[in-house]
Every structure is written in C-alpha cells, then in structure tokens.
C-alpha cells in the first residue's frame with residue numbers, strides 16, 4: 244500500500260508539474276525550449292542503449308560434466324546430452340540448403356560481379372537445378388552416387404565452386420577441395436591417396452597443371468577434368484593424348500538424362516579436408532554431414548534470441564572455401580535461413596570495392612584482416628587532438644561493451660566512428676587463429692557491430708567454442724558449443740595440470756571428425772578410441788566457464804641426460820637477437836646438447852660483422868667459424884637473460900644464408916617451421932657437428 248500511494252503521489256505531482264508548465268505564459272522561447280526538450284527526450288528514448296539479453300548467466304557459461312571440473316559442456320544444454328540437430332528435419336549439410344530453398348525459392352542465393360559492375364544473382368531454384376544437372380553429368384561420366392565417390396574441386400571461391408559442392412551432396416558424393424597453397428607435391432599425394440578420377444577446375448591453368456602431373460604418370464586414376472570457363476581446344480587435344488577427358492562445365496551438365504536424387508545420410512562422408520600440418524604430408528580429415536549439421540546447429544542455438552539471420556542478410560565469400568571455416572559460415576548462416584552469399588571478384592586487393600558494392604551484413608574474418616583494419620584506423624588519425632578524441636571515444640564505448648551494450652548510434656558513433664563503420668554490417672565472426680584482446684576490444688567499440696570469436700580446427704568441423712552474446716570481454720575464446728564436450732588433460736612436461744584447470748584441450752561430440760582418410764596411424768594419434776580429439780593446443784578454464792588458449796603443446800623431446808626440451812619456446816627467445824632472422828633448434832634423445840640453425844638477418848648482419856672486425860659478403864660471413872662463435876655467444880647471452888636453463892642453450896651453431904620459406908618447403912603456408920623437413924635439409928650439418936664434438 245505504501246508503495247502504491249507513493250507511486251500515486253508521484254504521478255499526481257508529475258501531472259501537476261505538467262499543467263503548471265502549460266499555465267505558464269506562452270512565449271516563443273519557452274515553446275522552443277519545450278520543443279528542444281521533447282526532441283532530446285525522444286532522441287534519448289530512441290537511441291537509449293539496451294543490453295543484449297544473454298542466453299545464460301555469463302558468470303557460469305559452462306557446466307562441469309559428471310562432477311569433473313576439468314571437463315565441461317555448454318550451460319545452454321539441459322543435461323549432458325550434446326546437441327546433434329537444431330531443426331528436427333535438418334540433419335545434413337544438404338538439408339540446410341534445402342531449407343533455404345524452401346524458404347525463398349526464387350530468392351537470390353549466390354552472387355558474383357564483373358569488374359566495376361553491380362552484383363548479379365543466381366536464385367536458390369536455379370542453384371538447385373544447376374546442382375542436379377551437374378551431378379547428373381558427373382554420374383553420366385561414370386561416377387557413383389555414394390559417399391565413397393570422391394570429386395575434386397580445384398579453384399577460387401565462385402558460384403561454380405558452391406554449385407559443385409551441392410552437386411556432390413545432391414547425389415551423396417564426397418567433396419575433396421584442392422587449393423594452390425598446398426603445393427604440387429601435396430596435390431599429387433592427395434590425388435594418389437584418394438584415387439580421384441574427376442576434378443572440377445575453375446580455370447584452364449589449373450586443369451593444365453593437373454594434366455601435367457598425369458602426363459608424368461604420378462596420378463594414374465585421373466581420367467576427367469571439368470573446366471568452368473574458357474577451355475581451349477589445345478588442352479582438350481592434349482588431354483586426349485594421355486587419356487584424360489577435358490570438358491567444359493556445361494558439357495557434362497547438358498546431358499539430357501537427370502538422375503534420381505540420392506540425398507546423403509548424417510553418417511555419410513561429406514568432405515575430405517586436407518590440411519598441411521607443420522610436418523609431413525597433408526592429412527585428409529573426414530567430415531560427415533552429421534558433423535556439419537551439429538556445428539551449425541550449435542551456433543544457431545547460441546545466437547537464439549539475440550541474433551537472428553534473416554532472408555535479407557548478405558555474406559561476402561572471400562576466405563578460401565577449401566577450409567571448413569568459410570564453408571560452415573555459408574551453410575550455417577546463409578543457406579539455412581534463405582540468405583545470400585556474394586563472392587568477391589577473386590582479387591583480394593579489390594575486396595574493399597566488393598564490400599562497398601555488396602554491403603554485406605555478415606562478415607567472416609581472420610585475425611590478420613582485423614589487425615590490418617586496426618592499423619589502418621590508428622594510422623588515419625594523425626593530429627594529437629584527433630588521436631586523444633579517438634581514444635576517449637573508444638574508452639566510452641568499451642565501458643558500454645562491458646555493460647553488454649553493442650550499438651552504432653551513440654554520440655561517439657556519430658561524431659567519431661561514422662566514417663569507419665560499414666553500412667549494414669551486423670555480424671563479424673573471427674576464427675582460425677588467436678586475435679589480440681586489444682584489437683578485438685578496440686574494433687568492437689569502433690565498428691559498433693557484433694563481433695564473435697570462435698575457436699576450433701578442421702578436425703572438429705571448424706568449431707568447438709564460441710563467445711556468447713552479451714559477453715563482449717576479450718582474452719578468451721568463449722564457452723563450449725552445445726555440440727562439444729571440452730576437457731583439459733595434464734601435460735606434466737610443460738607443467739600444466741588439469742587439477743589447476745589447464746592442459747591440452749580435448750574435444751568429444753557430434754562435431755568431431757571421423758579420422759584421417761586412409762591413415763590409421765595419424766588418426767589414432769589425434770583421436771582416442773573413446774572419441775576424444777586431441778587438439779595440441781593448451782587451454783585454461785576461467786572462473787566464468789570460458790576457455791583461454793594459453794600455449795601450444797610443443798614438439799617436445801628429451802635430451803640424453805633426461806631433460807625435457809620445448810624447442811619452439813627456445814626459438815622464440817633466440818628470435819630476440821638482432822642478428823637472428825630465423826632459427827631452428829635441434830636436439831634428440833641420443834645427444835646431450837642442442838644445435839641451432841640460424842638464418843642471419845641480411846639487413847643488419849654485414850654491418851654488425853664489420854663492427855666485430857669481419858668483412859665480406861653475407862654468404863662469406865655465414866661461412867666464418869669465428870663469427871659463428873660470436874653470434875652463438877650473443878644468442879646465449881639473450882637466452883640467459885630470458886631465463887633459459889643451461890641445457891636449453893644451444894652449444895653449437897650453423898649459419899645458413901638462405902631464408903626458410905614456403906617455396907623451399909621449409910615453412911608451411913601459415914609460416915610455421917616444417918620441423919621434419921628442416922631437420923632433413925640440414926641432416927648433413929647436424930651429423931657433422933655431433934660427430935665432431937662427441938669424438
């Protein structure tokens with residue numbers, strides 16, 4: 244009663260105030276004042292920030308499974324049963340496309356553009372028809388409609404790529420994406436391992452490069468190449484000589500016979516994703532339709548209620564379709580909701596123009612690109628005043644973020660960020676590598692759209708954790724997706740223990756892959772018999788149930804005296820030497836000390852050597868044993884400062900004048916050292932050093 248009477252009283256006094264305002268002598272200035280007040284109030288009401296309703300208590304985003312705190316699942320699940328499907332009737336990647344087809348029919352699906360032109364769109368119905376026609380053409384060429392039939396796709400992102408994928412799914416065939424950065428040797432290995440007979444190529448050059456392999460006799464099973472455009476009669480003729488049918492894309496699909504559709508089952512293989520690891524030959528991760536459906540369903544589940552993908556949403560496709568991440572986004576976010584995907588022109592330097600034309604609402608990114616945007620924003624403010632204003636505005640927006648509010652219509656957005664913000668952009672998803680918390684938090688503030696971070700790898704169909712809506716803090720990769728159970732296991736040699744919530748991240752659930760194609764040994768290394776996938780990443784559980792990636796389980800070995808060595812940690816220390824450009828640390832359990840292979844930094848090495856009293860060209864200096872000793876002393880000094888133990892320091896050094904690169908096979912496309920290959924390349928020097936010092 245008291246509360247009610249207070250309420251009544253306040254209402255009454257407000258009304259009285261209101262009338263008393265009206266009784267005031269009416270003057271122009273007071274009317275103006277009133278109008279200003281009303282419009283300010285209306286403006287505030289319209290633009291009043293509202294926090295996004297979080298899907299669960301953000302202070303406990305994951306739940307211990309079976310009382311074991313190091314093993315956790317999403318807090319969005321009712322019990323320990325993981326999520327396989329979101330929509331009951333959508334159990335395969337193919338079903339997701341069909342759902343979009345059902346929603347929109349003649350609505351736009353895939354878009355492409357010629358330079359300087361607007362986007363042209365292919366409708367869902369047309370895409371489905373083209374997929375059926377192409378699939379039928381493949382069957383007419385002797386392919387079988389079952390998941391043991393592999394179809395290669397070799398090309399840049401384009402509507403034809405996606406149509407080829409859907410053609411495979413329409414007839415339950417499995418897709419094997421090929422891409423340039425794999426390198427020729429790996430492509431030969433893949434074609435040989437999968438015994439592929441047919442590859443769809445986007446351009447004639449790709450077909451020609453495969454034909455060349457066939458001519459050398461390395462890929463006996465290859466018998467048909469389909470080229471999407473511009474096929475010259477010479478190549479057809481050249482193919483005929485080595486018994487390879489070279490066709491244009493519309494030739495196989497113009498065949499009049501349409502085969503009965505053969506939809507895949509959830510347990511059927513959808514794609515074999517080859518990834519080039521840091522060592523050895525590429526491994527083909529086998530991903531099923533059920534894997535795809537579970538991961539996408541999980542993301543839909545997480546966004547439930549806070550973000551809904553709508554039919555008029557648009558995504559831009561420029562990240563390689565050969566990787567799971569990009570394809571999941573298309574299937575997940577776009578097809579399943581009847582939304583659109585526009586392809587970039589194929590030239591990354593024109594990406595910004597494509598974005599301006601397409602105006603995507605959904606933008607998948609990798610951290611590298613976000614870093615570039617961050618640098619660009621910072622370098623565009625050159626006066627001290629504008630820089631101070633920018634930082635102040637960013638801090639104001641970050642304060643809102645920590646209250647769960649994301650928006651693009653605050654005063655700061657209008658004053659400071661308007662030029663930076665992309666029109667229509669609603670959703671950004673970053674994954675595939677760690678992003679710096681500073682960059683992420685800065686961009687969340689400045690871009691004013693939702694930026695989610697995910698963590699995962701191909702082997703768990705791209706994703707196993709995901710940031711929850713409402714938690715806009717950075718420095719973690721979110722909580723387990725509803726399709727994944729995540730645990731950390733001890734790594735005693737690196738001092739990580741599950742009882743402290745830290746260890747190697749392992750994943751189990753419907754998104755985990757089925758092993759590597761025809762490689763039981765590697766499969767057994769990655770997958771335990773009870774289904775746990777070992778990621779090789781080291782994670783730490785945070786008190787609110789999110790996961791932080793803190794390290795990488797290293798290539799660890801023991802020296803002969805029994806000490807554990809993590810060479811990558813040591814290399815990271817030696818990298819701080821000004822003279823060192825690249826370094827590889829070698830040792831093994833038969834020897835008692837470590838050897839370094841160093842590529843000196845060509846920009847400073849010659850002048851530095853001169854200061855030490857040595858003259859000569861870069862190559863000559865690399866040969867000089869006395870100078871080599873001085874470089875090693877330098878490295879040891881840096882190592883000592885960084886706290887390396889004596890057995891962790893190199894005791895011998897070889898200087899090498901040629902950089903490790905992707906081209907000479909010593910780095911992976913992601914610029915990590917291929918340790919096995921480097922060791923092989925320097926086997927002679929390594930053996931000679933060990934034999935000299937031990938005998």
Ligand SMILES: *[C@@H]1O[C@H](CO)[C@@H](O)[C@H](O)[C@H]1NC(C)=O
Nearest residue numbers: 431432434435436460461462
């Ligand atoms: C292809 O595979 C066969 C065995 O299946 C092997 O003997 C051959 O060396 C392989 N060729 C290449 C180029 O890898």
Ligand SMILES: *[C@@H]1O[C@H](CO)[C@@H](O)[C@H](O)[C@H]1NC(C)=O
Nearest residue numbers: 651652664665666667668669
């Ligand atoms: C602000 O965000 C909304 C969606 O959240 C979007 O529709 C709108 O275009 C954005 N406005 C600007 C100016 O960026």
Ligand SMILES: *[C@@H]1O[C@H](CO)[C@@H](O)[C@H](O)[C@H]1NC(C)=O
Nearest residue numbers: 301714716718785786787789
């Ligand atoms: C979760 O914990 C991390 C680390 O303690 C913190 O940075 C983050 O802000 C927390 N998230 C929320 C929503 O409180």
Ligand SMILES: CC(=O)N[C@H]1CO[C@H](CO)[C@@H](O)[C@@H]1O
Nearest residue numbers: 539542571674697698706708
């Ligand atoms: C299908 C899908 O949603 N894939 C996602 C799986 O989860 C990871 C991260 O958690 C995302 O990056 C993928 O996009």
